[in-house]
Amino acid sequence: MADKVLMKGNEAIGEAAVLAGCRYYFGYPITPQSELPAYLARRLPEVEGVFLQAESEIAAINMVYGAASAGARVMTSSSSPGVSLKQEGISYIAGAEMPCVIVNVVRGGPGLGNISPAQSDYWQATRGGGHGDYRTLVLAPNSVQEMADMTRHAFELADRFRNPVLVLSDGILGQMMEPVLLPEPATYDINQKPWALGTTAPRKGGRNLCSTIFLDVELLEEHNWHLYQKYQVITDEFAKGSLKHMAVETHEVEDAEIVLVGYGIISRILKTVVEKCRKRGIKAGLVRPKCLWPFPSQVLADLAAKTKQFLVVEMSCGQMVEDVKLAVDGKKPVYFFGRTGGTVPSDFEILNEVDKLVRPD
Amino acid sequence: MEQVFARPKCMSKTPFHYCPGCDHGVVHRLVGECLDELEVGDKAIGVAPVGCSVFAYDYFAFDFNQAAHGRAPAVATGIKRVRPDHIVFTYQGDGDLAAIGTAEIVHAANRGEKITVIFINNAIYGMTGGQMAPTTLIGMKTATSPYGRDAQLCGHPIRVSELLATLEAPVYVTRVAVNTPANLMKAKKALKNAFRLQKEGKGFSFVEVVSICPTNWGKSPVDAHKWLAEKMLPVFPLGTYKDSTGIENS
Numbered sequence: 001m002a003d004k005v006l007m008k009g010n011e012a013i014g015e016a017a018v019l020a021g022c023r024y025y026f027g028y029p030i031t032p033q034s035e036l037p038a039y040l041a042r043r044l045p046e047v048e049g050v051f052l053q054a055e056s057e058i059a060a061i062n063m064v065y066g067a068a069s070a071g072a073r074v075m076t077s078s079s080s081p082g083v084s085l086k087q088e089g090i091s092y093i094a095g096a097e098m099p100c101v102i103v104n105v106v107r108g109g110p111g112l113g114n115i116s117p118a119q120s121d122y123w124q125a126t127r128g129g130g131h132g133d134y135r136t137l138v139l140a141p142n143s144v145q146e147m148a149d150m151t152r153h154a155f156e157l158a159d160r161f162r163n164p165v166l167v168l169s170d171g172i173l174g175q176m177m178e179p180v181l182l183p184e185p186a187t188y189d190i191n192q193k194p195w196a197l198g199t200t201a202p203r204k205g206g207r208n209l210c211s212t213i214f215l216d217v218e219l220l221e222e223h224n225w226h227l228y229q230k231y232q233v234i235t236d237e238f239a240k241g242s243l244k245h246m247a248v249e250t251h252e253v254e255d256a257e258i259v260l261v262g263y264g265i266i267s268r269i270l271k272t273v274v275e276k277c278r279k280r281g282i283k284a285g286l287v288r289p290k291c292l293w294p295f296p297s298q299v300l301a302d303l304a305a306k307t308k309q310f311l312v313v314e315m316s317c318g319q320m321v322e323d324v325k326l327a328v329d330g331k332k333p334v335y336f337f338g339r340t341g342g343t344v345p346s347d348f349e350i351l352n353e354v355d356k357l358v359r360p361d
Numbered sequence: 362m363e364q365v366f367a368r369p370k371c372m373s374k375t376p377f378h379y380c381p382g383c384d385h386g387v388v389h390r391l392v393g394e395c396l397d398e399l400e401v402g403d404k405a406i407g408v409a410p411v412g413c414s415v416f417a418y419d420y421f422a423f424d425f426n427q428a429a430h431g432r433a434p435a436v437a438t439g440i441k442r443v444r445p446d447h448i449v450f451t452y453q454g455d456g457d458l459a460a461i462g463t464a465e466i467v468h469a470a471n472r473g474e475k476i477t478v479i480f481i482n483n484a485i486y487g488m489t490g491g492q493m494a495p496t497t498l499i500g501m502k503t504a505t506s507p508y509g510r511d512a513q514l515c516g517h518p519i520r521v522s523e524l525l526a527t528l529e530a531p532v533y534v535t536r537v538a539v540n541t542p543a544n545l546m547k548a549k550k551a552l553k554n555a556f557r558l559q560k561e562g563k564g565f566s567f568v569e570v571v572s573i574c575p576t577n578w579g580k581s582p583v584d585a586h587k588w589l590a591e592k593m594l595p596v597f598p599l600g601t602y603k604d605s606t607g608i609e610n611s
Contacts, residue, residue: 055467059435062435066408066435066440092428096427208424211409
């Protein structure tokens with residue numbers, strides 16, 4: 001068995017991408033994701049890959065669009081303000097059904113904000129920050145190990161569904177170091193996709209075209225319903241199919257009277273809170289969405305029948321809480337606690353919130 | 362009977378949708394002829410812009426990507442880096458290339474991407490209905506400069522060929538027109554040079570084609586070509602601004 005290596009989260013993403021067969025990276029410098037392009041600038045030439053620092057985030061995502069359309073496994077990464085700039089390209093990539101992986105090491109916003117960790121890009125990531133009827137898969141790691149594993153999976157999911165996949169991380173996960181068992185390498189060939197431009201694979205029709213324009217309203221409607229049906233398949237796969245194991249993690253929820261809900265780095269703090277609650281006789285549990293779109297709504301809906309209340313904790317003013325409320329559908333109260341602007345709540349603060357809810361007097 | 366004129370092999374049997382008299386059809390055909398003559402029609406990948414030539418891919422029989430407005434050089438960069446053995450080119454208008462896509466064209470040229478860029482400069486936005494372009498002439502009336510382009514308000518027409526020729530990396534930067542048979546023959550030669558340089562892996566090649574827009578200029582095609590010669594060519598002089606391999610003399 002291979003040994004674990006000590007790596008920064010950003011570097012783990014870089015190495016996992018290489019192991020996934022990604023040989024093309026296009027990006028633009030921004031903190032706190034800088035270790036990722038620096039890692040790949042050194043690593044990709046070693047495997048005959050291409051690292052290219054683009055003139056802007058907009059150019060970078062469009063280089064991704066080009067490389068993906070030519071059949072490559074390709075990635076870009078950025079932090080919040082840079083991901084805002086990429087939204088135009090993401091809309092095109094989703095519309096043209098091109099597979100790629102986009103990493104957001106989220107920092108505080110809006111605007112330039114700061115370079116501290118935040119979760120305030122949840123809406124942008126899960127609703128699609130660009131224009132049009134489209135969805136992107138969103139994976140939310142909570143450890144350096146998962147930064148590697150989810151990046152490795154992201155490339156498989158992107159190819160399987162011909163869709164962009166976002167890895168939604170944050171400044172802590174990007175910067176912190178943990179031991180990692182690196183994933184198994186994939187074998188990948190740019191000529192294995194029959195639809196790619198310039199491919200040598202047997203084609204369905206004559207020439208291959210990568211486009212998002214459908215001037216005829218009926219054709220665009222047909223295309224949008226086609227995308228919608230694909231998104232339904234993805235949703236079903238995560239809810240009850242082959243990807244169920246990647247959707248959500250639950251902890252001590254069976255007898256929980258209060259269910260805490262949080263993703264990413266927050267979920268690790270919430271695990272401590274659950275343990276402290278249990279020691280104090282409070283029956284707390286944890287739901288940690290590992291995939292933010294599709295959202296594990298059914299798990300929360302099922303728990304709504306058993307538990308008394310939910311507390312959603314985020315490093316934002318409250319974004320994912322809306323999805324939890326939609327899932328719980330008014331059956332039980334859903335409360336929210338958040339810190340924002342780059343601050344990280346302590347277990348003590350959250351414990352206080354739990355106390356207020358379970359012992360209102 | 363000997364056939365002396367036919368559709369280039371690398372072009373499809375689709376009638377052009379362009380307005381009567383538009384230069385796009387002429388330039389499309391020249392591109393097809395050059396790729397055929399260089400025997401790279403089956404190795405070509407085009408990148409279509411946003412603008413009148415958004416459907417350029419309909420007229421060619423090889424693979425195409427349809428890019429966002431101005432981003433074609435970035436998209437072409439991604440394609441060429443993955444498929445360096447293919448002939449990758451963009452086909453862009455003046456709004457696409459010289460306004461919203463200024464950063465992408467300058468940096469693709471500056472990196473010396475081994476692609477070819479064909480730049481149609483007709484001094485106006487065509488598809489959106491005749492708005493002022495970065496290349497619109499001083500005093501020229503458009504939908505968004507109804508009193509004529511005012512240099513105090515909107516600056517001067519941007520000369521992209523001259524600008525790109527200041528960079529180290531591009532190997533070929535030339536400006537041509539297709540307004541007369543003589544100029545058309547020169548334009549074809551320039552396009553063939555540009556594609557040949559890419560075929561030989563030499564570097565970034567750029568062909569600007571000063572063109573007309575009869576519809577949005579409000580002129581007949583004949584008058585539009587006269588106006589091009591009288592008004593546009595003094596501002597956008599034809600000629601080669603960079604030829605670092607000396608291909609024009611070889």
